[in-house]
Amino acid sequence: MTEPLPSWNDGQAKSTILDFVERVARDGSPEYVEPTDRVAVFDNDGTLWCERPTYVQALFLLDRLREQVAEQPELAAQPVVEALLRGDLRAATAHGLEALSQVLLGTHAGLTAEEFDQAARRWLSEARHPQFGVRFGELTYLPMLELLDLLRERGFRVFIVSGGGVEFVRAASVELYGVPPDDVVGSAVVLSFERRDGKVVLVRQPALLGSPNEGPPKPVNIQAHIGVRPIFAAGNSAGDAEMLEYAHTSDLPSLCLVVNHDDAEREYAYDGTAATNPNAEPIVITAQRLGWTVASMRTDWRQIFTPAGALSSPRGGKDPAAASAQARYS
Numbered sequence: 468m469t470e471p472l473p474s475w476n477d478g479q480a481k482s483t484i485l486d487f488v489e490r491v492a493r494d495g496s497p498e499y500v501e502p503t504d505r506v507a508v509f510d511n512d513g514t515l516w517c518e519r520p521t522y523v524q525a526l527f528l529l530d531r532l533r534e535q536v537a538e539q540p541e542l543a544a545q546p547v548v549e550a551l552l553r554g555d556l557r558a559a560t561a562h563g564l565e566a567l568s569q570v571l572l573g574t575h576a577g578l579t580a581e582e583f584d585q586a587a588r589r590w591l592s593e594a595r596h597p598q599f600g601v602r603f604g605e606l607t608y609l610p611m612l613e614l615l616d617l618l619r620e621r622g623f624r625v626f627i628v629s630g631g632g633v634e635f636v637r638a639a640s641v642e643l644y645g646v647p648p649d650d651v652v653g654s655a656v657v658l659s660f661e662r663r664d665g666k667v668v669l670v671r672q673p674a675l676l677g678s679p680n681e682g683p684p685k686p687v688n689i690q691a692h693i694g695v696r697p698i699f700a701a702g703n704s705a706g707d708a709e710m711l712e713y714a715h716t717s718d719l720p721s722l723c724l725v726v727n728h729d730d731a732e733r734e735y736a737y738d739g740t741a742a743t744n745p746n747a748e749p750i751v752i753t754a755q756r757l758g759w760t761v762a763s764m765r766t767d768w769r770q771i772f773t774p775a776g777a778l779s780s781p782r783g784g785k786d787p788a789a790a791s792a793q794a795r796y797s
Contacts, residue, residue, distance in 0.1 A: 471485060471613075471617055472484065472485070472610065472613050472614065472617060473613065473769075474609045474610040474613055474768060474769050474770045475610050475613070475762075475767060475768060475769065476766065476767055476768065476769055478766065478767055479760075480724075480760055480761065480762045480763070480767045481767065483722065483760045484614065484617075484722065484724070484760070487699075487720070487722040488617060488618065488621050490720060491505065491698065491719075491720050492505065492621040492622055492623075498720045500698060500719050500720060502622040502624075503695070504695060504698060504719060505618075505621075505622050505623040505624065505698060505699075506623065506624050506626065506693060506695045506696070506697040506698060506699070507618050507623045507624070507625050507626070507697060507698070507699035507700070507701075508626045508627075508628045508689060508693075508697045508699070508700050508701070508710060508714070509611070509615070509625065509626070509627055509628065509700075509701045509702075510627075510628060510629060510630070510701065510702040510703060510704070510706075510707045510710070511627050511629035511631055511636055511653075512629065512630065512631055512703075513703040513704060513726065513728065513739075514608075514611065514701055514702055514703045514707070514726050515607060515608060515611050515612075515627070515643075515644060516603065516604075516606050516607045516608065516643070517596070517599075517603070517606040517608075517734065517735075517772075518703075519728075519734075519735040519737070520597060520598065521556065522631065522742075523603050523631075524631050524632055524635045525556075525571075526594065526597075527587065527590050527591075527594070527635065528571045528574050528575075529551060529552075530590065530594065531574040531575060531586075532548065532551060532552070532570070532571075532574050533552065535574060536548065536552065545570070546562055547559050547562045547566050547567055547570045548570055550562070551570065568675065569673060572656060572672075572673040572674060572675065573673040575671055576671055576672060576673040577670060577671065578670070578671050579663075579668040579669060579670055579671075580634065580658065580668070580669045580670075580671070581668075583634055583671055584634060584637070584638050587634070587635050587638035587639075588638045588639075591603060591604060591638065591639055604639060604642065604643050604773075605772065605773055606772055606773075607643050607644075607772070607773045608726075608768075608771060608772065608773075609768075609770050609771065609772060609773050609774070610762070610767075610768045610769075610770070610771075611701070611726070612644070612773065614701075615644060615645065615646075616645075618699065619645075623699065624650075625644075625646060625650070626646070626650045626651070626652060626689075626693055626697075627640055627644065627646050627650065627651045627652065627653075628652045628653070628680070628685055628688070628689060628710060629651070629652070629653040629654075629680065630653070630654060630679055630680050630681035630685075630706055630743070631653050631654065632653055632654050632655070632656070633651055633652065633653030633654060633655050633680075634653075634655075634656075635653075636651050636653050637651045652680065652685075652688050652689065652692045652693070653680050654675060654679045654680040654681075655675070655676040655677070655680075656671050656672060656673075656674065656675060656676060657671075657672040657674045657675070657676050658670060658671060658672065658676075659672055679743060681706040681741065681743045681744075682705075682706055682708075682709055682741065682743060682744060682747075683709050685706075685707070685709055685710040685713075686709055686710055686713040689710070689713065696713060696714065696717050696719075697710075697713070697714045697717070697721075698714060698717055698719050698720060698721045698722070699714065699721065699722050699723075699724070700713070700714035700715075700721075700722075700723050700724070701723075701724040701725075701726065702724075702725060702726070702750065703725060703726040703727075703728065703739050703750065704739040704740060704741050704742075704750055705739060705740055705741035705744060705747035705748060705749060705750050705753070706741035706742070706743055706744065706747075707725075707750060708747070708748075708750055708753050711723040711725070711750075711753075711759060712757070715757060715759065722760060723754070723757075723759040723760065724759070724760050724761075724762060725739070725750050725751060725753075725754040725759055725760070725761045725762065726762050726764070727739070727751050727761050727762060727763050727764060728764055729763055729764055729765045730763075730764040730765040730768075730771065733764070733765075733771050734764060734771055734772075738751070739751055
């Protein structure tokens with residue numbers, strides 16, 4: 468038999484995961500959980516792929532903003548735009564989150580849902596990480612991809628629950644993770660219903676639909692979109708804490724996993740604070756307090772990133788829905 472989680476070093480994190488999966492998925496186990504209740508939710512940024520020096524979607528939006536300024540130079544006079552073009556996110560945020568949101572949400576306003584999907588896919592296929600010099604998809608975490616496959620093989624339904632834009636994550640979810648678009652939950656923009664040339668289209672507006680999917684909204688949106696409390700949850704920042712606590716307080720056996728970015732040599736080293744709530748308790752401290760499992764990049768992962776060329780192989784393990792999605796959206 469193939470070794471499970473081969474990119475994980477032997478240790479407490481790996482053994483805890485394997486033990487949990489065995490307990491809830493093995494017929495006859497005292498803690499057996501029915502497949503309909505085997506729901507696993509994963510944050511995306513910093514949990515499934517690299518989120519530094521800033522969020523991938525932020526770089527996508529900034530590239531589009533530069534194009535807009537080239538087309539409309541007068542935009543550069545706006546203080547928020549000027550700060551963003553200098554790469555000074557702190558200065559841009561100082562003008563207020565509403566002003567910042569208006570600029571960033573305006574970068575793709577007016578595009579149909581299909582046009583935005585094409586723009587995101589094109590950017591992801593061409594853009595390169597500013598430090599590592601590779602496509603952002605090549606900076607997915609191999610140990611986490613192995614974990615996704617293991618869970619699928621043992622009858623789990625896997626969902627991505629991200630603070631990022633749901634349509635942006637969906638543009639990459641099948642190729643990178645084998646997760647169909649309808650199994651992605653994230654922050655959403657307002658869409659308007661229009662008819663263009665006899666065809667119904669949904670057009671992006673420069674406004675968020677509700678609150679960003681970070682913190683308490685994550686469990687709320689899990690219920691709204693999935694309808695089942697997860698028994699497995701993985702995250703890396705304080706913005707994921709409520710989602711993990713939601714799984715932790717299930718009446719069924721559960722496991723909460725925190726990815727600890729403590730490897731400055733191979734990736735980055737930083738505390739798991741939340742950009743949306745910088746005063747929140749770092750999630751590693753929360754994990755220690757509540758007894759969650761912490762995966763150290765430095766000590767628990769033999770390899771961090773996906774090997775070159777691996778992204779050309781369909782993901783999805785033995786999950787027919789994931790394999791079907793890979794075929795439909797590739």
